[in-house]
Structure formats: C-alpha cells, structure tokens
Amino acid sequence: MEVTSAQFRASARRALGDERLQTALASIQKGFPGKRATALEALPEFAATSDHVTAVRDHVNAHLDVYLERFEAQVQAAGGQVHWAADADAAGRTIVDICRRAGARSVGKGKSMASEEVGLNEALAAAGLQVTETDLGEYILQLRGDHPSHIIAPAIHLRRDDVDTAFAGHHDAGVRSSSSEPAELQAEARRVLRERFASADVGITGANMLIAESGSSCIVTNEGNADLSQHLPRVHIVIAGIDKVVPTFEDASALLRLLARSATGQEITVYTTFSTGPARPDDSDGPAEYHVVLLDNGRSELLGGSLEAMLRCIRCGACMNHCPVYGAVGGHAYGWVYPGPMGAVLTPQMVGIERSADLPNASTFCGRCAEVCPVQIPLPELMRHWRERAAEQGVESAMVRYGLRTWAALARRPRLYRRCARLAAGCLRLLARGRGRLTRAPLALGWTQSRDLPAPARRGFIERWQAGER
C-alpha cells in the first residue's frame, strides 16, 4: 500500500469536510467506548488481568529470541513449517513460493494487518494468484480497490449504498439481494463467498497470538471466515509479526479476556481458534500443509529502546476508538496501514519518520489512548519520542518548523515578543468582532474549521502583572 502519511494535513482537512465520513466516525465514538466500558464493569478482574498480561508481554519481549526458537521447534514437531521474513519483500516472496510449490491458483484470505503491512495481495496478484478477502469488510474494500480505515472495523468509512454499488459492479444478477439493507447485503456476500471458500487451494490467515509451548497459532473472528480459510483449503499459511508470541495457553487465555472487551465490548469473540500443525493422518478434515511466516519488518528494532512498550500491542483498536483526532479525521488520513495513536507510533518505525513526520503530532495529548490501552502502552510518550527524532533529523513538517523557528527567535527577545503578542492579540480581537471567539483565524484554518478559537483578552497577563493587578 502506498504511504501517504506525509500528506496527513491535507488528508485530514479533506476528511473534516467529508460529511459521510463524519457520520461514520460519530457512530464509532458513540458505539465502541460505551460497549467497552460496560464489558469492563462486568469483569472486576480486568485491571489485574491487564497488569498480568502487560508483565507477560514484557517478559516475552525480553526473551524474544528464545521464545521464537521454542515456538519454531514446536511447529516443526507438529509437522508444520516456519519461515522467517526480515522485511516485507521477504514475506511476500516466501508466501508466493509456498503457493507456487503447492500448485495453487486461488487463495482465500482472512483479515490480517501484517498482510496489509507487507502488501501481500499485490505480491500474490503479481504472481498470477486469484486472491479473495473473506472478512466481509475486507471483501468490500477489495472490490472497491479501497483500504481499511480501522484495524478491527476495516470498512467503517463506508455506507450501505457504497457496499451496494460495489456488489452491483462485481456480482452476477442472480445472486444480488433485493435491497441495500445491511442484512441482505451480508447474505449476498455469504452466497458468493461460500463457493470461494470451498474452492480455495490455499488459506491465509493472520494470528492474534502464537503459542510457544505448542507451536500453535490463534486467530479470533466473529464471522467464522478465518476458520473456513484454515480448515478447508489444502494449505494453511499464517502470517504473523514476531511480537505475537505468548508462552502458554494459560497466558493466551488471560490475553483473550482483554482483547474482545477492549475492541468491541464483547466478552469474547464468536470464534477463537488454535491451530497446531497440519491434519493428523486419521483426522476427518484439515489442511495437508501448515506454514507460519514470522515477520520482523522493523519490530526487532523496537526492542531494548524507548519504544519497546509498543511491542506489547494486541491490536485491539481501543486507542483509536477513544482518540479525538482519529474521531475527527478517520483512519485513511494517517496514510498507511495502522491508524490512530498506535499507528502514529508504528508507522514512523515501519516506513520511516521522514515519510510520516506529521503523525506524531496528530494528537491532542489528552491521554485517553494510554488510559484505555489494555497493555498499558504510554502512547503519548512514544509519540513524543518520534517528535523529538523528527526535530533532530530536521524532518518535522514545514509548518511546524517555520512556526517554531519564528517563535524561538522571538522568545529570545522578550520585548519584541511582547510587542508582537500584543499586536497579534489585537488582530485576533478585531477578527472576533466582540463575540469572544473566532470561527476563522489566518494560518490556523485547520484548527478553526473544526473548532472555535477563543479570542484573547484585551490585556495580557504580563501587562496586567506590570500594572499591579496581582
């Protein structure tokens, strides 16, 4: 996927003016946070579980090489194969190779952020494979040539008529539904995708966790699509970041108590499946081949540094559901696979800060993201880290650079600073025309288009201090 994070400002401005998107975003912020709060209330042990899982994640990160080796050995013992991918290209190549060796023509794919990260669909298509996304949201996006705007609700930016149009352009008249009711459209996708599930040669899924003790992959869905992709085809390929390992099923259980509650406010997703190796000789069903592709792609560089906590992330999406910036501009403005606060930390790591210098600024520093993060990642702090790196490397956006430099020059000359401030305040008061607030301000349209700026007081603090008003 093309990285457009450098155009965050322009994209954000467009998003703010997009009425359809704004309606969709309002529904996220109305729905998810309330459901999450209710689910947490019903589990008094949530905080203790969060402490426990956070410690487990840190323990694994501190021993990551060993856990990966143990995991690998167990996959092999169960008859599966492990492939290592240092970067996105290696992951794509590896998966294409597995498909070729299996003589595959069609692939059914479950939702996987790691696969989005490495541009897997493009790699498979270039190799002549027919790929079908099977998660309903991802399937709709694939038909539209669109990208996810949320990590757990990928098509959140679309409305029913967008879906209807996409289906009309790709489905035979015989399977079309009679209305654009969501239930009807969902049933239509079900009719079309059944055959694809049954005929796919290869099933590709992501993983929410990899379990070291047994070499298992764990994937959760509400639709059941990942299950159809891993139990039906002849070959099952799992693509997962190296940060997905947990030691035992007991640890996996604790983590699962946090995941769905934080994501959708469900107690648990409908399907949680643990796959270990290929089908046994007498099994009634299951794939003949089981592969796990372990993806690094910048993750190992986070170890041992000030961003290490990011490797605890369980991809629940709570940080974006509670983020006022995400809520205002949506996922696409972030310009790459991972949006919201977690994306503002991960994207600079994976695509380079010079291509995403605006993202660490996409924050009001209200701290909600860190509060709701089930693995206690101090997201605002990590974003601050990137802002400092951007400044060091001189890659912060032109607006920030120009503004800060002017401010720094003025700040060193207190008298001039005060005169300028008084002048600016006078101008702003004029613009406010006595209403006490501004709906438009020069050089700050991005701010005032979506919120009002209070007009400054007639006399500033320093003037009043000097006049003896203490």
Add this chain to the structure above:
Amino acid sequence: MSDRETVLQRIRQRLKVSERAGAVDERLQQRPLGPVPARACGDAATLRERFVERAEAASAEVRQPPRGEPLPTTLADLVAGADGEIVTDEALRAEWRGGAGRAVCRRARPEDALAVSAALCGVAETGTLVLASGPGRPITAAFLPPVHVAAVDAADIVGGYEAAWERVRAAGAWPRAVTWITGPSRSADIEQTLNLGAHGPLRLIIVLRNGQEAFRE
C-alpha cells in the same frame, strides 16, 4: 545470512543479554496462572446456570432435554426442516440409527444444511463451547452449515478457560484445531449494524445433557 539468522541476530543485539533460556523453559513448564475471574468459579449447579445464561446472552439457543433422550428427538424440528445428510461426529452416529435423518461422519460441504457435533467441554465464564478436531470429529461441521448443533454434557461444564485447557491436555494427543465458539456467526461490517450468520452458522443450538458424555465415547 538467512532471514532466520538476520532476525535472531537483530533481536540479540538489541537485547544485550546472554543466558535467558533457563527462565523461558521454566515458565513454559510451570505455566503460571493469571488472575482467574470470580465468574469462572462456583459449584457445578452455579457454573451450569452461568454457562446457559452467558451462552444465551451471545445469541446461542440452549436445549436441556430429559435424561436419556436421543438427539433425533431433541432436534426433531431441525431434522424435519433440513434435507440431505446430517454431518455429525462418529461418537454421535449411533444415536441416529433407525431415526429420521441420515447422519454421516465426513468433512462438511457448502450445501450441507445441518451439523451436529460433540463439544469437549463448555466454559461457564462466557458461555463458550470448546470443540476439537480429530479422527471422527470434522471441525468443518461447525462452520459451513447454516445450523450448527453442539451437544455437551453437564459434567463437562467447567468454570474458566484455564480449566478448559486442563480438559484438552487430559484428552491425549494434541488436536490440530481447538475452537472456542460463543454464539452464532455475526458481522457488523456494514454500517456497524450487527447481523447474525456472516460466513458461519446463523443459528447455534447447544444441547446440554445429563449423563451422556459423547465426546469421550
């Protein structure tokens, strides 16, 4: 250098620690428990009640037939409504003999209308069924047909997920697939409107029985 060595070397360089294998193996062997929630604890009657309540909250239908009632009787309405073969576990096939409906044990197909599985256990804390693949146990049965039935014995209702893993560990050779199922399939991908029956079953029917531990044969 292979990608394997590259990745492992990167990790070791960043971590700057040497001997850590001991701590890992110890943890893998001891498998310490995290906090087990209060809702996962209680006597058999409490857990059974909680299981039913949580399963229904997740839109599963629960049937509790009288002791000894064969499945074809409990499921008569479903059998009447479904044509073709009924996909089932080997352990349950005997119950169908002589009754209505043709029960077969095989991998599920897209055209199948009804499947009946035996669950390894039920988890009270969230009303979750635990199914495992194996010889005579097609896991595809739980996903393809629009109506899925899972039979579980009251003696196999456990409190929490940790207790469920104990059951899996005790059942012998590790199954290729262990699946937790909580209610029927659903999606809210179109306008956040929740609808049942996305790709998996539209209906999940749990038959909670007494003294009929089908999974263990």
